[in-house]
Amino acid sequence: MSESYVTPDGRTIGGKVLEMRNITLRFGGVVAIKDISFDIREGEIRAIIGPNGAGKSSMLNVINGFYHPQDGEIWFHGEKRKPMKPYQIAKQGIARTFQNIALFKGMSTLDNIMTGRFNQMKTNMALQMIWKGPAEREEQENREIVEKVIDFLEIQAIRKTPVGALPYGLQKRVELGRALAAQPRLLLLDEPMAGMNVEEKEDMSRFILDVNDEFGTTIALIEHDMGVVMDISDRVVVMDYGKKIGDGSPDEVRNNQAVIDAYLGVDHG
């Protein structure tokens, strides 16, 4: 199944965007990820689930470049990835959000999201100091893109508010905005729904689906809320104690005995 296909609701899922081959990650004596392979296809929403401590965040950190696996290869868009710094990986088109929100607390929403455009802003410092001319134009172009993101996420009212003063749900939305502003090819979301109530989760799910639908962005997300996972993801990877114990569509995974034993449990009702 490596050619593209069309889902029931009309989205096109393409070839492999990211391929993790036999990834092993160790921290001293602790093996966080043990020989895991899986792929993510273009345009799909891939969920990574598993109990706490399974190594999901570590996996995202590997994709992102914060951790370097001792073994294994990462293939991005058909090319093997050389050891790179996180900022170089960001330049390649991978953006992410963090479980505990890594926003610039002292800066406004607008400024935070503008930093997401950093890699696309090419004018050098000297031009910026002069300001008039290329630097100003570039700033305006990027501002327009950022405004569209703000409009998309409906956060116009908090444009100038320092992010540290915002409630948790809005901070998460701003962080999503910053990741979106980078117009990434692959979007990594680390527990985007954590700490939200039902209404906020619905809003966030809607945004994630909209992003995937309108911009065709490939999304990998770590999530604990099974309802959300079953609802919005195309395929699921299940991890437990650093090993992969399930990989397939939400339905396949839901009925997988190993997954049920380790994580889902059975319906006692």
Added chain:
Amino acid sequence: MVSKRNILPEGLDTFPKLLARNAKQWANVPAYREKEFGIWQSWTWSQVAEEVDALAMGYLALGLNEGDYVAIIGRNRPYLYWAMLAAQAAGAIPVPLYQDANAEEMAYVLEHCGARFIVAEDQEQVDKVLEIQDGLPAVEQIIYYDKRGMRKYEHTHLNAYEHVQAEGRAGNQRLAPVLAERQAKLGEDSTCVMLYTSGTTGKPKGVVLSNTNIIASAKASAEFDHLNAGDSVLAYLPMAWVGDFIFSIGQSCWTGFCVACPESPETMQADLREIGPSYFFAPPRFFEGLLTNVMIRIEDASPLKKRLFHKFMAHAKKVGPDLLDGKPVSFIDRLKYRIGDFLIYGPLKNTLGLSKVRVGYTAGEAIGPEIFEFYRSLGINLKQLYGQTEASVFITQQPDGQVRADTVGVPSPGVELKIADNGEVFYRSPGVFVEYYKNAESTADTKDAEGWVATGDAGFIEESSGHLRIIDRAKDVGKMADGGMFAPKFVENKLKFFPNILEAVVFGDGRETCTAFINIDLNAVANWAERNNVAYGSYQELAGHKQVYDTIQSHIEEVNKSVALDPMLSGCQVHRFLVLHKELDPDDGEMTRTRKVRRKIVGEKFNDLVDALYSDATKVSTETEVTYEDGRKGAIKATLELRDVAVVPVVKEVAA
């Protein structure tokens, strides 16, 4: 069609003609503004005229017939105002709907007027229409403006606004003459717009308003306040409301002033500040809310700021209204006021966005006098007006220099007033509506053969000033068991003056005593709770808190003292009250979309609570059904405390 009355000047009796004049006379003056993507975009009159024509021709291309109804659904956006103007240009009639109406309410209106075309703002509105489409066989074309999320929809009867305009421009050659022909047939008697009243009782009625109605009212009121092309307004009130139509289309097309649309409902306050309109209308609730916010923020300010504020505000209250009215004020007082303006009033007005307001109006319900004084003392020319959809808004207005809290003003230019024997107010004017659509019976009930319209309100004209004073809804004005007048609004308005009380419903018609339901203002009370370390987990818990009850009780007692002084209404003091466990909500049918309490419905829905108030019980348990925003229903259980209130004994004169 030759009209008999010819009230309007020949060349300016329809909106297409007004638009054409504006495009020539004020070609480069901004007509409409909107904040999109963080910056204010604007269109001049000539640009607007072009856009409207393009859309009108697009309508023609899609098959719009003369006399068709075009429904418009969305929040205030220039594109939707143009959609209404374009409908008129094509000989059709716009029918704006409330954007936060649910599918059921929309279905009724759409079915009643038989609209063939619908112009919706975005996916949300389109979805609502599609949901009820089966019950609306007349609907043929849906046009949407915002393309977001619309990619997947089937487009046989769905069209994007942009495309419709493009079609219109492409077909210019053959469609322009058709347009001209249709416009030639329009005159001052042609229907301008149809607005559905929110209906405090029963189903909404379609008020048919002609060009005469709208334009004559716009002209008269614009002259009354010297409105001109240099003025500007912020359009944020529902487009389905007659006031917004008169301000944002009627008056703006007549005078040429600029209409600005905010970026989103949440940013309205910030946008108000940026635009700084010179002509501003808001319901009393808005001004009350603003004042409450200011007071709350002052409480949190440093002691120095607080002292300065209170000191200068006291001076403003003394001197400000007089300054505004042009009455003589001593030099020293003027100087002090100047200083106060520099330090306090100016910055305050700036924060509120009201610095440039030359004429401000409020209407809808009687507004607490102290709130009125607050704004006037700051130098904001806030006045009252009184009107209805059926009058094309204006019945009475307060002239500059004659502004008082307890009247609604003198008859607007062209309006005649009379008071019936039972106290009901009647009026007649060029703005009086043509009829209720498809409802001759109601029309006959409301408008008599000579054109006098019953307002449904009881009031009297003050001899000394010629101002009208409204007491209450005529049918709500009742009698207490002992024959004394019962006017619930009178008491409720006094109660609502307190920042802690958001809403009050007073019962007592035919009873011996009056009782009341109270809704607390979550904003104000939560703030107080925070400052006094009172913990609460929900609105319901806060509403039932003993200290909250104590505060409310003292408020009611204060009001009772004031009510006792009124010669006619002293029997209306409140004897017992309870605090409701949930806020009254339009979604639950307890209020109208314009937030007027539906007294009868509330009384019926909560009849167990009313009964408990008229018993000796100190507590009552109840379960209430609520409707969530998406239409689902749920239930809230609560046990409410019932309290007695001190009442001032009134020495009643022996009835003559």
Added chain:
Amino acid sequence: MFDQFLYGTEAAINGLMTGVMYSLVALGFVLIFKSSGIFNYAQGVMALFGALTLVGIQDGQVPFASLINAVFGTNVRDFGWTLPAMLSILLAIGVMILFAWLVERYLLKHLVNQDPIILFMATIGLAYFMEGIGDLMWGAEIKTLDLGINQGINTTIDSLTYDWFGYGFYIDNLDITAAIIAILLVVALTLFSQYSSTGRALRAVADDHQAALSVGISLRKIWVIVWGISGFIALVAGVMWGSKSGVQFSLSLITLKALPVLMLGGFTSIPGAIIGGMIIGVGEKVFEFVVSSSWFGDAMGFTMNATENWFAYMLALVFLVFRPQGLFGDKIIERV
């Protein structure tokens, strides 16, 4: 009495000028501390080194002259040319930027995740190292720095105030120039950090390293920029002080004076550095003026002199007790 007031005002104005210079030095500290959490002990030495380099380039000195002479037995001193001021300044800026790059590459990169205290010690080492290199490169004699900036009493102000008040204020031209340059620098810096993309990246790095990395900002590149700008500011400060009192090794003692400024204004605030500097500058001069004046002596029975040496530190001590984060610094909250 009025003339006392006039003298006092003159003292205050002079204090303001001095204060601006203090601010300039403090600014360099703030920049580096804000974006990398390092207290750069070498800031004062950077000022000295910058000034030395500038003089050396301008006078056409041969760098490392004494070393070369010692090794090769030659007797070189100058190249024999002098360079115009503008060119020398540009070259000196280039040297400071090169220096910033070297510091990042050979010092910071290797100490990235270490404790702040270790980084602080590294900068102490850097300071001594630079002093030594400075000496070796350019020699330790006092040099005069002449960039063509006016020096001496500003005659316009002198005559104006004489006409108005009957007493001519002595305000040095150099001080005025320095103040203006400092203000321009601060304004430019603020605008740059608020509105440009790199400025935003600087603020981002100062806020949260992890988040900045994840957005694709190269920390190392930003550090080079920050140290470069600090180096430039140090150069300006060194030039200003050097023009006034000659380029000599005691210039590096400016570091000490910057400490009270930082304590007053907060370590992380640019406006704080400016205001702190001015408060210290004015405070010093006015305090000295008051406690050494005759009427103070009459009132209290004694006068104090040379209080300029310790006033700033006393003030800083008071602040440390009552408001450790300074007037504008971020409140130090330990989150559990």
